Amino acid sequence: MGHLLHLDRTLDELDPPCWTPPAADATHLVRKVHELRRARLGELRPADLRILISQQVALPYVLPLTVHLLLDEPLLDACFYEGDLLLAAVGAPASAWAVLPDLTARLRAVLSTLPETAVAGLPRGGAEELARFVARPESLR
Template identity: 30%
Template sequence: MGKKTDRSKTIEQLEGIEWPDPPSEGTGLVKAVHNLRKRPINLLTAWEMSRLIGQDVGIPWLLPAALDILRETATDQPLGGFYDDDLLTAVLTRRAPVWHSNPQCAADLKEIISLLEDISPNIRENVQSFFLEADMGVTD
């Protein structure tokens, strides 16, 4: 995840894998994920990114983009600005291997969390779990 991604590309283009159409009996989430993979990353909303990240789709490309959004909006949060808890939750709840293979993203998320003055009680447990997951197996 170290190199800069062309965010005008879709997840399908970046992966080089075109998924078949979703099954007709698929859930709304399944259909949404299939469709969102076909949209350029720079056109995805924070909510759409949270849906994809929550399903572990496009993590190498979406995680840095999501962290950029979270960083940009963190400074507005103390001023009463909108802060996307859904996106934060989706990012926070990725498992330890994501953070271990992307230590810079983990460090960036820790920095973003430190900027937040008012973390929802519903998200505090996710923050604690993230710190445990991100630090698991790390030695000084």
């Protein structure tokens, strides 16, 4: 989890180039993502991580922070429902996970221990999404 060593830095610093300010007519989501890129990594909340992952922003830095949280609480409710952060994370592209093989293995191990009743409580398609992540061939992780 080497990327966790940069908790005092921002995504704009770690993931160049720095983004220019959003356009005046930018959506709330665009403005929020720009704002999150200027926040220190250590200040990002689970809901912030979910947004960044869903928008595929700076995944080499965001996924390690997310996995750190999910190892302790896999079904963490970041914003909308139990497991929303987890589903965002496992939905990240395989190429993003490929550069984080140790974290992938650790998250897969945790997912393998989740009770079936907990997984069944995820929104439609959630259990299948987790199963695909766990079963993904090593070459695609």
